[in-house]
Amino acid sequence: MTAPPVVEFARVTRSYPGPPPVLALREADLTVAAGEYVSVTGPSGSGKSTFLNLVGLLDRPDGGVYRLDGIDTAALPDADRTALRGRRIGFVFQSFHLLRHRSVLENVKLAMIYTAVSRRARTGLALETLDRVGLTQRAYARAGHLSGGEAQRVAIARALVNRPSLLLCDEPTGNLDSANAAAVLALIGELNGAGLTVLMVTHDQQVAARAYRSVLIKDGVLR
């Protein structure tokens, strides 16, 4: 028996009622197998974030079928969608979304308070994960004092700490200079090399080129 694809999109549609009404994603089909590194590229406003939010179960489609790890998500109640999101998906955002007043360690541990990791196990797991992104020595720094590159690596550690089956990145290098962007992309490539499935949306062709497969999106149409 082969494992089901991590992401299976079939004719997934999402429109915003507006005004003005926008058909942000039209009958999108996409399959991402376990271990793949797929990028979705398109200009600003083409529907990339809409697409990623649907994959991340942060939003519900108007129509179509979406299976995550073989689980049909359409019929799921909110609680189950939230559980899948918290345990199976790691998010990396353009603007990091760190809690600036808390330490790096606390920011990583935050991902574990909802997934029932015992309080005793959290520090160890967080430090291990910070080691993977090369930030152990900054564990007790305030998140607000980090450089952009460091902040994004903390966000990646936070996304990894629950051992998700899918890493979703929305313009992960959008707020970084080229050196830091390269470091973050190298890290993501490394994680994929270790077996993590990665789906990244970006408007940057060079960033998209790092993926093994690139999909284009334009006016809500995926190709």
Added chain:
Amino acid sequence: MSRAKRMVPATRLSPLDVIDEAVAGMLARPGRAALTVLGTLLGVAAFVTVLGLTTTVEGQISNRFTALVATEVIVQDTADRSDDGPAFPDDAERRLTALNGVHSAGVVWEVTDAGPLGARRPTAPEPGEDVKVLAASPGYLRAIHARLAAGRIFDPWHDAEHQRVVVLGSGAAGRLGVTWIDEQPAVFIGGTPFTVIGIVDDVDREAGTLLGAVVPAGTAEAVWGAGTGARAIIDTEIGAARQVGDEAPLALRPEDPGRFRTVTPPDPRQLREGVDTDLGTLFLALAAVCLLIGAVGIANTTLVAVLERVGEIGLRRALGARRRHVAAHFLAESGTLGLIGGLIGTSVGVAAVVAVAFFREWTPILQPATVLPAPLVGALTGLVAGLYPAWRATRIEPADALRR
């Protein structure tokens, strides 16, 4: 259940983590938290102070206002015209004890012309001791709660038969050298011999009795004639004193109750109500206003926090927080603000009560029933204040929140 339920356990948020997150959220903006806490702090402090001062003042009243005072009625003869004859009828004691709520009663007056008291028949070189002589009906000694060191007190028979008997107060007995009454020693009052039948060593009222000699009223009238300035001392049940005071003059002289003036204890309830209405209502209203202002402050701060932290809320939802977890988080923040205000407010209130009591030389009395729940009143205020912001937080859609 759904397949996902089996494969993916639901996310959760433990109470300990809620508290951790709430405290961390507050500490992120300590100045704002401190200002927000102020209203609740003042409200709870005012509540504790008012309630504490009320119980303290009540305590002072009931301290001073012992049961002893509350159960004593004194009936005085207002006439200085001795030609009107004796104010109290011979059966005054019976009339008074017949009233509802009277334990015991007795008529007493001081015999002013009895002459000196001596353990031996008076002779020129030994004039005897100048001891106060009291004429009393038998109920008097019971009404003042006389306790005997030795012997007995006289009874109605001694009184009716004009027996020459005397009960000595311990002070008088000491001065006369009478310590031993088994052999029925005699003392001489102005030359007349009286048999000592008892020695009283303690009383609750009319402490002067301990320094005097008490003879039956009937005997005193027979020996020295009718007295003046007679009073009746009545020992009543608790709560009956005022009623007895109203009825006693009428029972004694139905035809001329105005001859008497009664002294009754003040009504303790009136005093207490006086305290309540004087400062209680005003300050309790003030405390309620403070609490309301505190609640509005917390509601406002928490709502601002929700609006400022839309991104954080979206992130938490992405990490697995359900709507109810987000609500719990913000309720915990507002509740913690309220609880801190409540705790500090309670301390301030207790300190205020103790300080006032110290300067007034009162005993501070704080009821656990008011002090212990006071911090919880603060916490409850915070929780209620957090309801609307928490609800707003649950309405935030994670996809929108994370776009920012």
